[in-house]
Amino acid sequence: MTQPLPNLEQTVHDASNPKGAGRYRWRIVALLFFATTVNYIDRQVLSFVIADDVFKRQMLGLPAGSIFSQQNNEDYNIIVSMIDAAFKIAYALGFLLMGWLIDRIGTKKGYSLGILVWSIAGLLTGFVHTVMGVRAVRFVLGLGEAANFPAAIKTVAEWFPKKERSHASGLFNAGTNVGIIITALTVPFIIHHWGWRIAFIITGILGFILLIVWHYTYTRPEENKKLSARELSYINSDNEPVTNKKIPWRQLLGYRQTWVFITGKFLADPIWWFYLTWLPKYFVDNTGGDHEFSISTLGIPFLIIYSVSDVGSIFFGWLASRFMHRGWSENKARKTTMLICALCVLPIALAAQTHSMYLIIGLIALATAAHQGWSANMYAIAGNLFPKNVVASVTGIGGMAGAVGGVILAFITGYLINWFGYASMFIIASSAYIFALLIIHLILPKLKPVDTL
Template sequence: MITKPVITPAANPQVPKPVGNYRWRIVALLFFATVVNYVDRTVLSFTIIDDNFKRDMLGLSANQPLTEAAVAEFKVQMGYVDGAFKLMYALGFILIGWLIDRIGTKKGYSIGIFLWSLAGIGTAFVGSLMGLRFMRGLLGLGEASNFPAAIKTVAEWFPKKERSLANGIFNAGTNIGVILTALTIPFLTLAYGWRASFLITGVLGAFLLIFWWVLYSKPEENKHLSKEELTYINSDASEEQAQEKIPWIKMLSYRQTWALMVGKFLADPIWWFYLFWLPDFFNTNEALDQKLDLKTVGIPFLVIYLVSDVGSIFFGWLSTKFMQMGWSLNKARKTTMLICALCVVPTFFASLTNNIYIAIALIALAASAHQGWSANLYTFGSDLFPKSMVASATGIGGMAGAIGGTLFGIITGIVVAYVGYLPLFIFASVAYLLALGIIQLILPRLEPIKKSEIA
């Protein structure tokens, strides 16, 4: 009788050896950082519906009435304030993206965290629109570090096939940040005043800075990372020109750069429109049968941004799943982005319906699709560029988005004050399809910059 040999799992080449999961702890750190980033960013969005804040910024005394003319002027001025944030955000993407690639993710991101925390705390002490514009500009400069640092970190810690999911997870922190802001800032503002809201949230950045400095290191320098996981992280390193250096100005000569810039220029302003103006939309839009104030605004935002979190992770997973099924990177990314763009189309009806629940549902779907779009667009930096230039590529793309946001933000204040929200929601409905169409024209196939093109 012939006895068949017993094959143990260790001897069976078909059984993959566990590689560890420390890299997902790094994603958790990025998620926490992004939460704090968005808490500090969105405090103002809820503060602008506080009457005391309006009076302070307009230079009115506590007992002076807020006339329609004063409210209209306030909205116009908030458009300029929002524009100051985004203008410096655009500049910050270039400066800090470049800095991160030169001095490393750990040091570069630390500088960004310090700047935005300083601005957050400083806003608690402003007493004029000029001071508010200055602090929001400084906030934008510092906060621009978040995504270049996070995308570069993902490129350093993950192989290509896992990057869209990793990006989707940390990007979900944007929504949690907005949710926490929506649930806490109205309470803090009503109980302690708007200045306390900025002071308390600004201090969060100091704790983040400590966590980041203590916990982060590159994979090759991390003592807790197994050799197997490090090998897995670098499994497709041979496909990337990791050591190539491209001056950021030269990157404008590549189609890949322009594809990333278009996707950000047209889509990012919509997301910022939601972040900054939704509290005012629910507070003042005449079409709605219910109006929300500081006491009631929290729950709708909880719904909208929880759904957004689902979209960020789901569409990041979907793109990864398509690639695991054997789809090309080009097909997986663009198909997922097309689905996201189509989900946004019905959004215009949110400004027409008088049913607040329908408006919330439509905006939640649109915000979810935007986060899915962003999770895939963020991977362009690591899909198309060498690792050593991921932060700069992301910075250039972010700059384009911030420029679009600056222009859209200034226009929004004027349109909201004198026309209403409908034109803005119509543009939001078609922006993603327009962006994807232009990306397809510029870059019919998503493929990395060739080594011969760099020389």
């Protein structure tokens, strides 16, 4: 006798709501998803603008219609590296500052400040005329945008029990890919019809909309009148002590757990930054394959790459949670999932060895999906190994390490591409994650929470 198919909506609801705990907390993930999407739209605009010929000539001081020589292209690569480095330097400083600030004034106020700063900077980018002007506004943008992940990870730690945090982190982290996809589908169109300045102005306005939504929507679980007592009890089921005790950075740096997070971010984040900044230009520059792209057709490969990345973020975040629901230790579940992610990145080293654009897009999509899965688990590590009162600070320290790694790579990327081509960057990308996982295991053979804070 044929059995009726299960109700998919009910199955998902049951899986994410053990013992009928309720599901309001997933609305908070939706809010974080929206915030992360806007965050990435605002930061990603420049990556498409740098592929625009008008912007290139303005930054190089060349007249419209002039021939773009090989020397011009090499000079422009260095300019892009310096602009990219300015953002990442500020992002590194901002991570440390925002993580500290959010732990002290609260998630709602701290994140509101970050949104305000990055939205103003994004809007002002549409009015600058020089390389120094672009570098200045990108520096301010980096300071503000650094608030996103410390605030989001602290929110997840406040709203979810430990066994659900990697799943929740994977879901909100998927907003990064959606932000990139939206940018890829809209910004080239805006640039083509109205110019690169309008692209910054329109996307900058989105941040102010987010600020209003965040301010009038977010509250802590204990203050939320729509949250049931049963779900609040489930959220606090880890019996994690609630404290407002302030812990200095120097003390946090004394824990191996902090260095696990620092390592995972320092070695992996720069690779993600490379994708964000250079992939649009890579596709435009790569004229030797079976397809050629212009600023108006870049949306196609990015739609594919970052749709797959979304799946990776959600799947690998879910996978670790699934392993833990089946009784695996956090150490085994987390490291196994991260090993799978690291192995999925290895084939990107072949991207520069093929002329098939289909294969190149596939390899990059697999690598970016694995990175997002890696990130979801790294954020869950920060949320699970540290008490809630220091989660934003630890996330800020790790985020700063990732941004510092990004600064180092940003400074040399233009030179490496000029000397050795994009192949050098793909080789670096392929080995970073497996190397990071090895160091993480050496630092902390068994992942376990700190017990003296």
